[in-house]
Amino acid sequence: MSDSQEPASGVRWTGGGRAPADRAARSDRVRRDNLSAVLELAHSRGALSRAQLTRETGLNRSTVAALVGELVERGLVVEGEPEASREVGRPSPIVRPDPSIVALAVNPEIDAVTVGAVGLGGQVLAVRRIDLDRSPTPVEAVEAAAQGIADVSVRVAELRGSGPDGEVRIVGVGIAVPGLVETRHGIVRLAPHLGWVDEPFTELLARRTGLSTHAANDASLGANAERIFGAGRGVEHLVYLNGGASGIGGGVIAGGRPFRGRSGFAGEIGHTFVSGADRADPSGSRGSLEVEVNRAALLSALGSGAVDADALDAALVGSTSPDVQAVIRRQLDHLSTAVSTVVNLFNPQMVVLGGFLASLDRAQPGRLETLVRERALPVSSEGLSIQRAQLGSSILMIGAAELAFSELLADPTHLPLRP
Amino acid sequence: MSDSQEPASGVRWTGGGRAPADRAARSDRVRRDNLSAVLELAHSRGALSRAQLTRETGLNRSTVAALVGELVERGLVVEGEPEASREVGRPSPIVRPDPSIVALAVNPEIDAVTVGAVGLGGQVLAVRRIDLDRSPTPVEAVEAAAQGIADVSVRVAELRGSGPDGEVRIVGVGIAVPGLVETRHGIVRLAPHLGWVDEPFTELLARRTGLSTHAANDASLGANAERIFGAGRGVEHLVYLNGGASGIGGGVIAGGRPFRGRSGFAGEIGHTFVSGADRADPSGSRGSLEVEVNRAALLSALGSGAVDADALDAALVGSTSPDVQAVIRRQLDHLSTAVSTVVNLFNPQMVVLGGFLASLDRAQPGRLETLVRERALPVSSEGLSIQRAQLGSSILMIGAAELAFSELLADPTHLPLRP
DNA sequence: ACTATATGTTTGCGAACGCAACAATTGGCA
DNA sequence: TGCCAATTGTTGCGTTCGCAAACATATAGT
Missing domain, CATH: 3.30.420.40 (ATPase, nucleotide binding domain)
Structure with a gap:
C-alpha cells in the first residue's frame, strides 16, 4: 500500500488507499518487493542463513547477496558469523534483524495505558504500564502514551548501551484499540469501554510524537501476532x-x-x-x-x-x-x-x-x-x-508493533539510510 | 497462482498451490503482471482506448503500446479504429477482447445440466440446457456436459462464421457446483442436492473434454460475476x-x-x-x-x-x-x-x-x-x-466462465501464440 | 491555415535479475 | 595429511523490461 504523503513533517498516521497506478507492476517495484521478502523473512524467523534466504525466496544467489547487502547498508539487517554446522560446503553467513530497529506499541485501556518497545524480529524490549484512576479521554490517553513512550525509549537506550553501536531507530507507533478503528484514517469510530466515539486518536498521537502512527482493533492485531510468532506460525x-x-x-x-x-x-x-x-x-x-x-x-x-x-x-x-x-x-x-x-x-x-x-x-x-x-x-x-x-500478555505489544513495522516491511526503502 | 503442470496432455483441472519461490518477484513476473493488468481491463470493460489503459495502469505510453502489441500478437485482444470523439489530440485506438477467445461454463443441477459459451469480455454467446429425468450421477453429468459442450461449440462456430476469421479458441471449462468444492483439486466434497460426496467431477470432465477445467461453488462464482459485470462493478x-x-x-x-x-x-x-x-x-x-x-x-x-x-x-x-x-x-x-x-x-x-x-x-x-x-x-x-x-439467469454461466478465464487473465503468456 | 493538445512511435538508457565461471570453505575418505 | 565432492560466496556479462525524451500524427478550436 502506498501512503498519502505528508511532505512537510514526515508524520504519517495512516496507511492510505491504493493508487490506481498500483494495478501495474513497475520495474522498481521488483526491487522493493524482493527487499521486502528478504526483510520479512529475517523478521519472522529472527535469524537465517543467506543460503536459506536463497532457497525460500527462489531468487538467485547473487541477487540475494545484493539484496542483503542493500538491507545491511540501510541498517535493517546485520550479517553475522556462520553457524558451526555439520554440513559440507562453504558456510553461509547468518542474517538477523538489526537490533537498532524498534517499534513502539500503545494500548489504551479503561484503567491504564500500556506502552511497549519491540525490536524488529518481535522481541519485546521494554513495557511500561501507566495506571490511570479513571477511563482516559483521548487527550489524556495521548499524554499517558507520550509519557510511556519517553520511559520505554530511555529503557531501550539503556539496553542498547550508549556507544556508537547503541543507536536506536524508532520506525513508528502502532496502537491496539479495544474498539472499532477505521484503518484508513486511524479514527476510533467506537470504543464503548473507553467511551470514545469518532476520536482521531491516531492523528493526535502522531502529532504529539512526530512519529508515523497507525491504529487497528486489538483482536485484529492479536490475530496477526499469533500468526507470525505464536500458535499460528x-x-x-x-x-x-x-x-x-x-x-x-x-x-x-x-x-x-x-x-x-x-x-x-x-x-x-x-x-x-x-x-x-x-x-x-x-x-x-x-x-x-x-x-x-x-x-x-x-x-x-x-x-x-x-x-x-x-x-x-x-x-x-x-x-x-x-x-x-x-x-x-x-x-x-x-x-x-x-x-x-x-x-x-x-x-x-x-x-x-x-x-x-x-x-x-x-x-x-x-x-x-x-x-x-x-x-x-x-x-x-x-x-x-x-x-x-x-503469546500471553505481550500479544498486543507484538501485534501493535507489527502494525508499525508493516510499512517498513512492505517497503524497506522508505527508511532513510543509516548515516 | 502457478499451476501444477500436466506435461503430457496439457489437461489441467486445478489451479495448484503457490510455490515457495513465489514469495519473490522475478523480473519476468513484471511483464506477466502487466499483460495481466491490461487484459483484465479489456475483459472487464469490454472496450477502452489505449490512452485509457495508460491512465488506468499508470504505465508509460510506450510500455502500454508494447503490452497491447504483445496481446494482439497472442490473439487475446484486437485493436480497432478510434472512436469519433470530441476530444482534442490524436485519437487513440480502441482495444477489445479478441472475439475468438471463448470459455465454457457448466452447471450441473438436479434436473438438468446447463452448458454455456462465454466470450472474453463476459458476453454469453450460447446456452444449452440438457434436461434430465433424474438427478445425475457424476458420470451422467459428465456425459450431459460433454453433449452440451459439443452443442454450444457448434453454435459458437456458426456465430463466428467459417472464414479465416471464424476461429474459436476455447481456453477452458468452468463448473458451477451447487455444493462444496475443494478448489485445489476440484473435488466436489458435498453436493447434498445432487447426492454427491467426494466426487472428482472436475477431473472426470477434464479427462472427457481434454480441456483445462476448474470448479467452484455456485454462489462464490455468482459473487464474482456480479462484481465484474453486475451490481458490484x-x-x-x-x-x-x-x-x-x-x-x-x-x-x-x-x-x-x-x-x-x-x-x-x-x-x-x-x-x-x-x-x-x-x-x-x-x-x-x-x-x-x-x-x-x-x-x-x-x-x-x-x-x-x-x-x-x-x-x-x-x-x-x-x-x-x-x-x-x-x-x-x-x-x-x-x-x-x-x-x-x-x-x-x-x-x-x-x-x-x-x-x-x-x-x-x-x-x-x-x-x-x-x-x-x-x-x-x-x-x-x-x-x-x-x-x-x-445478471439474472446468466449469472452462473458468466461466473463459471470467469473461473475458466482466470488462468488466462492472471498469465496471458500461457496460451500459445496464434498460428 | 495555424496553434494547442493529446497520443502514437522510436530510440537510448538504466535498473534488476539470472547465469556461468571462479573462488572459498567445509566434511569425508584414503 | 592430502585430495575430492559439495555448497555457497563473488564477479562480470547478457537479457529483459519499463521509462524518458524527442519526434510524428491527428484532432479541435480559432
Missing part, C-alpha cells in the same frame, strides 16, 4: 477470538494477511446471534455472543471480584464446583455456535483462543472442539485446528 | 447471497478477489444460527438460516407448486395475501439476522441478493435494509449498500 487462514473484560473480539487472517474488510471493522464476532433466550446486552441486542459468553458471569459464578487474567484462568481450571462447571459448559456451548458460524463463513485452518476463552477451553478441554465439529460443516471443520494463544 | 468488498431451491448459498469478494478460505468452502451462510425455534433442517441442525428462510415455505404459503424463479418472483411481489406477507416478513427478519452477522464479520461495502432472496427484498422493499441497520454494528452498516443481483 505459518498458518495462512486463521481466526483469533479473544475474551476480554470489555467483550469478545475477533481478528481474521486470510491468505497470510490481515483481513480487515472495507473499513477495518471485519471480524466483529461479539454480536453474533447464538441464543434464542431473551437476555439483552448493554447495546440492546438480544441473544448475542457477548450476552451469553462473558467474563462477568464467570466471575460471579466463581464468587470472586475483579481479578486479572491469570488468576481467572487458574480459578476456572482449578474449580470443581458443579455450578461453575455448568456455567463453563453453557458458555462453551454458546461459543461453539459462534465458532461454527465463523468456521462456515471463513473456512480457516485454525481458530486461536485468547483471554478467558482460552481459559474456558482449558477448563473443559476438547469440549469446544467436539461441539464445533458437530455443528459446523463437516468439510470445513475437517482440517480445522483449535488452539489456545501462545 | 468496481466494488472491492462484497457478499453475494443466493436463494435457490437447494438452499441458501453465499459468496464473498474481498479486496477485489474471491475469498475462498483454506479449501474453498468460505461463505457458507446457510447454516448460520438465526433462531431459537426448534425446527431442524434435513441435516439436523436447529435454528439455521435455511430452516427459517427457504423457497419451499414461500411456495406453500402461495399455494403453488413448483415454479421457476421468475414466476415465484412475480407471485411474491404481486401477492396481497396477509398470510403470504407474514411469511415474507418472517423470512426477511431471519435473513436480516444472518446478513447482520455477515456484515459484522466481513465488513463489506455491498450485499448482493440473488434468487428468491432478491424476490423477498422486492416484495417488501427496504425492510431488510432497515433491519440490518438496526442489528448490525452501526459503523459497519454505515457505508453498506444492499442491492439485488443484476
Whole structure:
C-alpha cells in the first residue's frame, strides 16, 4: 500500500488507499518487493542463513547477496558469523534483524495505558504500564502514551548501551484499540469501554510524537501476532477470538494477511446471534455472543471480584464446583455456535483462543472442539485446528508493533539510510 | 497462482498451490503482471482506448503500446479504429477482447445440466440446457456436459462464421457446483442436492473434454460475476447471497478477489444460527438460516407448486395475501439476522441478493435494509449498500466462465501464440 | 491555415535479475 | 595429511523490461 504523503513533517498516521497506478507492476517495484521478502523473512524467523534466504525466496544467489547487502547498508539487517554446522560446503553467513530497529506499541485501556518497545524480529524490549484512576479521554490517553513512550525509549537506550553501536531507530507507533478503528484514517469510530466515539486518536498521537502512527482493533492485531510468532506460525487462514473484560473480539487472517474488510471493522464476532433466550446486552441486542459468553458471569459464578487474567484462568481450571462447571459448559456451548458460524463463513485452518476463552477451553478441554465439529460443516471443520494463544500478555505489544513495522516491511526503502 | 503442470496432455483441472519461490518477484513476473493488468481491463470493460489503459495502469505510453502489441500478437485482444470523439489530440485506438477467445461454463443441477459459451469480455454467446429425468450421477453429468459442450461449440462456430476469421479458441471449462468444492483439486466434497460426496467431477470432465477445467461453488462464482459485470462493478468488498431451491448459498469478494478460505468452502451462510425455534433442517441442525428462510415455505404459503424463479418472483411481489406477507416478513427478519452477522464479520461495502432472496427484498422493499441497520454494528452498516443481483439467469454461466478465464487473465503468456 | 493538445512511435538508457565461471570453505575418505 | 565432492560466496556479462525524451500524427478550436 502506498501512503498519502505528508511532505512537510514526515508524520504519517495512516496507511492510505491504493493508487490506481498500483494495478501495474513497475520495474522498481521488483526491487522493493524482493527487499521486502528478504526483510520479512529475517523478521519472522529472527535469524537465517543467506543460503536459506536463497532457497525460500527462489531468487538467485547473487541477487540475494545484493539484496542483503542493500538491507545491511540501510541498517535493517546485520550479517553475522556462520553457524558451526555439520554440513559440507562453504558456510553461509547468518542474517538477523538489526537490533537498532524498534517499534513502539500503545494500548489504551479503561484503567491504564500500556506502552511497549519491540525490536524488529518481535522481541519485546521494554513495557511500561501507566495506571490511570479513571477511563482516559483521548487527550489524556495521548499524554499517558507520550509519557510511556519517553520511559520505554530511555529503557531501550539503556539496553542498547550508549556507544556508537547503541543507536536506536524508532520506525513508528502502532496502537491496539479495544474498539472499532477505521484503518484508513486511524479514527476510533467506537470504543464503548473507553467511551470514545469518532476520536482521531491516531492523528493526535502522531502529532504529539512526530512519529508515523497507525491504529487497528486489538483482536485484529492479536490475530496477526499469533500468526507470525505464536500458535499460528505459518498458518495462512486463521481466526483469533479473544475474551476480554470489555467483550469478545475477533481478528481474521486470510491468505497470510490481515483481513480487515472495507473499513477495518471485519471480524466483529461479539454480536453474533447464538441464543434464542431473551437476555439483552448493554447495546440492546438480544441473544448475542457477548450476552451469553462473558467474563462477568464467570466471575460471579466463581464468587470472586475483579481479578486479572491469570488468576481467572487458574480459578476456572482449578474449580470443581458443579455450578461453575455448568456455567463453563453453557458458555462453551454458546461459543461453539459462534465458532461454527465463523468456521462456515471463513473456512480457516485454525481458530486461536485468547483471554478467558482460552481459559474456558482449558477448563473443559476438547469440549469446544467436539461441539464445533458437530455443528459446523463437516468439510470445513475437517482440517480445522483449535488452539489456545501462545503469546500471553505481550500479544498486543507484538501485534501493535507489527502494525508499525508493516510499512517498513512492505517497503524497506522508505527508511532513510543509516548515516 | 502457478499451476501444477500436466506435461503430457496439457489437461489441467486445478489451479495448484503457490510455490515457495513465489514469495519473490522475478523480473519476468513484471511483464506477466502487466499483460495481466491490461487484459483484465479489456475483459472487464469490454472496450477502452489505449490512452485509457495508460491512465488506468499508470504505465508509460510506450510500455502500454508494447503490452497491447504483445496481446494482439497472442490473439487475446484486437485493436480497432478510434472512436469519433470530441476530444482534442490524436485519437487513440480502441482495444477489445479478441472475439475468438471463448470459455465454457457448466452447471450441473438436479434436473438438468446447463452448458454455456462465454466470450472474453463476459458476453454469453450460447446456452444449452440438457434436461434430465433424474438427478445425475457424476458420470451422467459428465456425459450431459460433454453433449452440451459439443452443442454450444457448434453454435459458437456458426456465430463466428467459417472464414479465416471464424476461429474459436476455447481456453477452458468452468463448473458451477451447487455444493462444496475443494478448489485445489476440484473435488466436489458435498453436493447434498445432487447426492454427491467426494466426487472428482472436475477431473472426470477434464479427462472427457481434454480441456483445462476448474470448479467452484455456485454462489462464490455468482459473487464474482456480479462484481465484474453486475451490481458490484468496481466494488472491492462484497457478499453475494443466493436463494435457490437447494438452499441458501453465499459468496464473498474481498479486496477485489474471491475469498475462498483454506479449501474453498468460505461463505457458507446457510447454516448460520438465526433462531431459537426448534425446527431442524434435513441435516439436523436447529435454528439455521435455511430452516427459517427457504423457497419451499414461500411456495406453500402461495399455494403453488413448483415454479421457476421468475414466476415465484412475480407471485411474491404481486401477492396481497396477509398470510403470504407474514411469511415474507418472517423470512426477511431471519435473513436480516444472518446478513447482520455477515456484515459484522466481513465488513463489506455491498450485499448482493440473488434468487428468491432478491424476490423477498422486492416484495417488501427496504425492510431488510432497515433491519440490518438496526442489528448490525452501526459503523459497519454505515457505508453498506444492499442491492439485488443484476445478471439474472446468466449469472452462473458468466461466473463459471470467469473461473475458466482466470488462468488466462492472471498469465496471458500461457496460451500459445496464434498460428 | 495555424496553434494547442493529446497520443502514437522510436530510440537510448538504466535498473534488476539470472547465469556461468571462479573462488572459498567445509566434511569425508584414503 | 592430502585430495575430492559439495555448497555457497563473488564477479562480470547478457537479457529483459519499463521509462524518458524527442519526434510524428491527428484532432479541435480559432
